[in-house]
Amino acid sequence: MFITNAESVILQVNKAFTEITGYTAEQAFGKTPRLLGSGRHDAAFYAAMWQAIKRTGEWHGEIWNRRKTGEVYPESLDISAVRNQDGAVTHYVGSFRDLTATKAAEEQIESLAFSDLLTGLPNRRMLMVQLQQGMIASEHDKRQGALLLVDIDNFKDLNDALGHDQGDLLLQQFGERLSACAKEGETVARVGGDEFVVLLTQLASSSLEAAMYAETVANRILAALRQPYRLGASDISCSASIGVALFGARHEDTVEPLKRAELAMYEAKAHGRNTLRFYDPQMQEAVNARVAMEAALRQAIETHQFVLHYQAQVSDQGRITGVEALLRWPDPKRGMVSPAEFIPLAEATGLILPIGNWVLEAACKQLAQWARQSGLAHLTVAVNVSAKQFHQSDFVDQVLITLARTGANPTRLKIELTESVLVANVEDVIAKMNALKGRGVGFSIDDFGTGYSSLSYLKRLPLDQLKIDQGFIRDILIDPNDAAIARMVVALAESLGLAVIAEGVETEVQRDFLAGLGCHNYQGYLFQKPLPIAEFEAFVLRV
Ligand code: C2E
Ligand code: MG
Ligand code: MG
Numbered sequence: 348m349f350i351t352n353a354e355s356v357i358l359q360v361n362k363a364f365t366e367i368t369g370y371t372a373e374q375a376f377g378k379t380p381r382l383l384g385s386g387r388h389d390a391a392f393y394a395a396m397w398q399a400i401k402r403t404g405e406w407h408g409e410i411w412n413r414r415k416t417g418e419v420y421p422e423s424l425d426i427s428a429v430r431n432q433d434g435a436v437t438h439y440v441g442s443f444r445d446l447t448a449t450k451a452a453e454e455q456i457e458s459l460a461f462s463d464l465l466t467g468l469p470n471r472r473m474l475m476v477q478l479q480q481g482m483i484a485s486e487h488d489k490r491q492g493a494l495l496l497v498d499i500d501n502f503k504d505l506n507d508a509l510g511h512d513q514g515d516l517l518l519q520q521f522g523e524r525l526s527a528c529a530k531e532g533e534t535v536a537r538v539g540g541d542e543f544v545v546l547l548t549q550l551a552s553s554s555l556e557a558a559m560y561a562e563t564v565a566n567r568i569l570a571a572l573r574q575p576y577r578l579g580a581s582d583i584s585c586s587a588s589i590g591v592a593l594f595g596a597r598h599e600d601t602v603e604p605l606k607r608a609e610l611a612m613y614e615a616k617a618h619g620r621n622t623l624r625f626y627d628p629q630m631q632e633a634v635n636a637r638v639a640m641e642a643a644l645r646q647a648i649e650t651h652q653f654v655l656h657y658q659a660q661v662s663d664q665g666r667i668t669g670v671e672a673l674l675r676w677p678d679p680k681r682g683m684v685s686p687a688e689f690i691p692l693a694e695a696t697g698l699i700l701p702i703g704n705w706v707l708e709a710a711c712k713q714l715a716q717w718a719r720q721s722g723l724a725h726l727t728v729a730v731n732v733s734a735k736q737f738h739q740s741d742f743v744d745q746v747l748i749t750l751a752r753t754g755a756n757p758t759r760l761k762i763e764l765t766e767s768v769l770v771a772n773v774e775d776v777i778a779k780m781n782a783l784k785g786r787g788v789g790f791s792i793d794d795f796g797t798g799y800s801s802l803s804y805l806k807r808l809p810l811d812q813l814k815i816d817q818g819f820i821r822d823i824l825i826d827p828n829d830a831a832i833a834r835m836v837v838a839l840a841e842s843l844g845l846a847v848i849a850e851g852v853e854t855e856v857q858r859d860f861l862a863g864l865g866c867h868n869y870q871g872y873l874f875q876k877p878l879p880i881a882e883f884e885a886f887v888l889r890v
Contacts, residue, residue: 348360348361348363348364348440348441348442348443349361349364349375349380349440349441350438350439350440350441350476351379351380351438351439351441352437352438352439352480353435353436353437353438353439355379355380355439356377356378356379357375357376357377357378357379357380357382358376358438358476358479358480358483359372359476359479360372360375360376367414367420367422367443367445368383368412368414368415369414369415369416370382370383370415374415380441383412383413384412384413385411385412385413385419386413387411387419388410388411396408396426400426400428400439404427404428404430405425405426405427405428406424406425406426407423407424407425407426408423408424409421409422409423409424409446410422410424410443412443420445420446420447421445421446421447422443422444422445422446423443423444423446424441424442424443424444425441425442425443426439426440426441427439427440429461431531431532432531433531437477438476440461460472461473461476463536463537465515465518465519465522465537466518466519466522466523466537467522468522468526468535468536468537468543469534469535469536469537470536470537470538471536471537471538471539473536474534474536474538474544474546475601477534477536477546478494478546478601478604478605479601481546481548481549481594482594482599482601482604484548484549485548485549485594485595485596486595486596486597486598488549488552489552489595489596490548490549490550490551490552490557490595491550491551491552491553491554491556491557491593491594491595492546492547492548492549492550492557492593492594492595492604493546493547493550493557493558493560493561493564493591493592493593493594494544494545494546494547494591494592494593494594494604494605494607494608495544495545495546495547495561495564495565495568495589495590495591495608495623496538496542496543496544496589496590496591496592496605496608496609496611496612497525497542497543497544497545497568497572497587497588497589497612498541498542498543498587498588498589498590498612498616499517499518499521499541499585499586499587500585500586500587500588500616500620500621501585501620502514502540502541502585503541505517505583505585506541509578509583513578513579516578516579517576517578517583517585518537518541520576520577520578521541521543521572521576521587522535522537522543524568524571524572524574525543525545525568525571525572527571528545528564528567528568528571529545529564532548532549533545533546533547533548533564534546544605544608545564545568547560547561547564554593554595554630555630555633555634555637556695557593557595558591558593558625558630558633558634559634559637559695561591561593562591562623562625562634562638565589565591565623566623568587568589569586569587569589569621569622569623572585572586572587573586573621586620586621587620587621588612588615588616588620588621588622588623588624589612589615589622589623589624590607590608590609590610590611590612590613590614590615590623590624590626591608591611591623591624591625591626592604592605592607592608592611592625592626593625593626593627593630607626608626610626611624611625611626612624637692640689640692641692641696641698643678643680643681644676644689644692644693644696644698644702645698647676647678648698648701648702648705651705652676652677652678653674653675653676653702653705653706653709654675654677654879655672655673655674655675655706655709655710655713655880656672656673656674656675656877656878656879656880656883657670657671657672657673657877657878657879657880657883658670658671658673658870658875658876658877658878659870659874659875659883659886659887660727660729660848660868660869660870661868661869661870661874662867662868663862663867663868665890667726667887667890668725668726668727668868669726669727669728669729669759669761670726670727670728670729670883671728671729671731671763671870671877672706672709672710672713672728672729672730672731673686673731673877674686674690674702674706674731675877676689690733693733694733694734694735697735699733699735699736700735700736700739703732703733703736704745704749706730706731707730707732707745707746707749708749708752708753710728710730710755710760711728711749711750711752711753711755711760712753712755713728713880714726714728714753714755714756714759714760715753715754715755715756718754718755718756718759722887722888723884723887723888726759726887727759727760727761727789728759728760728761729761729762729763729791730760730761730762730763731763731793732762732763732764732768733765733768734764734765734767734768737764737768737776737779738768738771738772738775742779743779743782743783746760746762746783746788747783747786750786750788756787757783757786757787757788758787758788758789760787760788760789761788761789761790761791761811761812762783762788762789762790762791763790763791763792763793763814764790764791764792764793765792765793765794765798766792766794766795766797766798766799766800767798769792769798769800769804769808770798770799770800773804773807776808777807777808777809780808780809780810781809784809789811789812790808790809790810790811790812791810791811791812791813791814791848792810792812792813792814793814793816793850794814794816794817794818795813795814795815795816795836796815796816796818796819796832796833796836797816797818802839805839805843806843810843810845811845811846812840812845812846812847812848813836813839813840813845813846813847813848814847814848814849814850815832815833815836815837815847815848815849815850815866816850816851817849817850817851817871818851819832819833819836820833820849820850820851820852820853820857820861820871821851821853823857823860823861824856824857824860830860830864833849833861833864833866834864837864837865837866838865841865846868847865847866847868848866848868848869848870849861849866849868849869849870849871850869850870850871851870851871851872852869852870852871852872852873852874853871853872853873854873855873857871857873858873
């Protein structure tokens with residue numbers, strides 16, 4: 348038997364394959380079945396075969412193949428296309444019988460059975476094939492996958508009490524619900540009596556992100572499985588325990604993730620059932636912490652806990668030309684939480700949208716207020732906008748509406764984008780920037796030098812400013828590479844007709860060095876740490 352992917356590349360062969368053809372698994376992997384070609388059939392023969400497979404999903408017939416030894420032999424061959432839920436071919440399974448030695452044949456027919464009879468779901472054997480494929484893809488793409496082992500709580504008792512016919516019905520409904528929870532490309536298999544597996548592949552490359560996704564799926568499954576089951580005339584409740592194991596770049600055997608998921612599943616049982624556990628206790632902790640923080644973030648949004656702090660942007664002559672608004676979260680339990688800690692989570696959960704709107708609104712209100720105060724009216728306010736926020740289809744409208752509602756002067760608003768915003772949907776990015784630029788809003792690229800902007804691309808953007816990332820400023824006096832990059836950014840800004848500002852300037856020597864390079868705008872602790880509004884205003888009016 349052999350299994351190929353949709354491109355006919357051999358993924359798996361069994362022992363009998365090797366016995367018949369003489370090719371070991373290693374020699375067959377990555378090749379197509381043409382490896383066995385005898386040369387006795389013409390192109391039309393193979394074309395007809397593929398046509399039949401395309402039309403009906405299978406082909407049966409007799410064919411001449413060649414062993415590794417060179418010997419040509421007759422075989423009876425069955426090819427079947429394996430399709431996913433959407434009807435797309437994911438594999439081909441070839442099963443063949445050496446007609447010169449028919450004895451080996453019986454065993455092969457058995458291995459054709461890839462689905463579980465009771466539920467119609469893929470069985471353990473099929474799961475292992477898909478798991479292997481998922482693991483190869485994970486290793487290759489450096490993306491994580493997850494295996495969720497779902498085990499019905501107290502199934503044995505239920506089965507005994509209900510009778511086996513009802514028990515079978517329960518298993519069927521259980522399988523249906525699991526399938527309903529799975530998305531396209533996610534495999535649900537029944538691997539044992541009351542054990543099911545959900546296989547998630549091609550998740551994020553970060554383990555934490557992948558774990559968060561797996562946990563969301565597992566929770567969705569737990570909630571779905573908890574609903575009562577209609578068996579005949581009665582409603583039955585039952586729950587399940589889920590063990591989650593990740594697999595990733597590491598090369599390992601297919602049984603390893605399954606073993607880990609099983610251990611985790613026993614942990615879940617030990618924790619009172621109807622729950623999920625990760626194999627890795629540290630992962631469990633990290634996921635718990637993220638879940639707790641997400642809940643706290645939601646609360647913070649609802650109860651308006653965020654504040655803005657302001658950090659001065661200073662020109663050569665020591666004049667304060669503007670500020671950067673920096674988000675602060677004074678959490679009752681955690682103290683002042685740094686945006687570096689919660690912005691990534693806010694982005695992953697979509698909470699960045701309400702948060703970002705709040706920041707924009709608060710910054711614009713501040714602008715409008717300063718416009719009426721002497722000594723403050725000239726200040727610009729730079730606002731950080733994350734990729735997700737910027738890529739919202741109504742971002743431009745949101746900014747314009749906020750400006751109009753607050754009465755802020757658009758020419759005093761500057762939007763800081765990171766290079767990561769600029770890499771996707773080039774035309775859309777340019778259109779949005781132009782629309783806002785047309786109303787007077789300015790744009791700066793934050794953390795410049797850490798991303799991958801191409802020069803030709805930068806030229807097309809209606810930018811005002813590049814902001815040299817603080818990572819290059821820190822060691823600018825000792826690390827010649829950092830100094831070279833800073834010098835390059837200044838030159839680039841000059842040639843593009845843009846202003847340039849350095850962030851994270853902490854010492855006078857750093858400032859003087861930057862001035863020597865031609866950078867005359869700074870932000871950093873040398874001048875002022877980010878301050879709450881009252882202190883900031885006092886600071887500006889004192890200078
Ligand atoms: P950023 O926009 O690059 O902001 C600069 C960070 O450097 C700020 O950290 C600031 O407090 C810090 N900093 C300023 N001067 C110095 C200095 O001299 N030395 C050192 N070591 N650090 C300095 P913060 O406030 O913790 O913000 C971190 C990041 O969080 C920001 O980096 C920005 O990417 C993000 N962020 C902050 N506020 C918002 C917001 O309202 N929306 C979004 N989407 N992101 C925000
Ligand atoms: Mg910034
Ligand atoms: Mg920055």
